[in-house]
Amino acid sequence: MNRNVVVIVVVILVVTGMLVAGKFLVRQPGPGVAALGNVKGQPAPDFELQDLDGRTVRLADLRGKAVLLNFWATWCPPCKVEIPWFIDLQKQYGAQGLQIVGVSMDDAGPDKVSKFAQQMGINYPVLMGNDKMADLYGGVQALPTTFYIGRDGKFVSRVYGLVSHGEVESNIRAALGQGRAMTASAGGK
């Protein structure tokens, strides 16, 4: 009888131990951004999306550049305010290593987005986003949401909603390593 109990206990302990270990070893969070909290200093998750011409764009391909990653949509009026700023800032800071990248969260196909991009005169890559990409970057529940990524591939700041031109430029300069990010806005993280 005692022997039976010992066998049962040993088997249970071994298997339970393996399951518990597996639980803590396997269920590590993915490489995505936490939905809340400060992202500064965290590595920006790599992604692979198609641009409006069907070319594949990866964040890893932009390593060494400061990246402004702007989530937007054609149905988002505040996003339209920023786009002319981004066009000018890409011209102004492009030579210094800035690469602005738009991620359209439109459900409509790339044709509609492409037409809009042409009308606006967008001079930087626009990628077609999806839920997987949004999840990777913490959910992106409000538009515009903009991530500033340094040359080392780490986040400098994340900003929800429309902020001033000065704040956008300040964050760009910080991503380029020329200053500090502005976090005074209510949307800045």
Added chain:
Amino acid sequence: MTPSLRAIPVALALVTLAALALTQDIDKPLTPASATPQPARVMVAPVPLLPVRAGRSARVEMAFRIAPGFHINSNQPNSDLLVPTVVKLNPPTNLSIAKLTYPTGQDLNFPFAPHEKLNVYTGDFSVGALVSAARTTPPGRYRVHGTLKYQACDNKACYPPSQVPVAFDVKIGKPAGTQRIRRNPAQSPHVHQ
């Protein structure tokens, strides 16, 4: 079979139970951030019971309240790019929906677009619809389900298109013009002999 061997099936059963309990948690998918419930930006008011006679129509008004600080595009926004507010109703057999009427939106300026007026709803608004019942509709209570699709913004940001469920009950009465069947007047009982 020795006693220790006989204990193995019991041990395995217990281990399986323990494993099932643990794996339920392990296999639970991580909730993606995008699946996080979003705060309701449009609330739906209860719709009173709508009486309709079979073969006739009646108007229903569905009332909505937009959370303070938010606005949604009207049904006729000023740009094709904007997502209009739309009610879609799925009536049961014998009922039909027509003439959806939306309020006229307000042309407002917002801090994010001071030179562009957006036609929007704020606060409370209602959408009307004409509910018609076929003459052959059996009397009774019917539920109409539907959705209000909208896209909300505040003064700094916009939120993905969303929808809220809408439902109301329709009480179908007898067809108009149906004559009541006259019952025989009460008679005192009598006994046939």
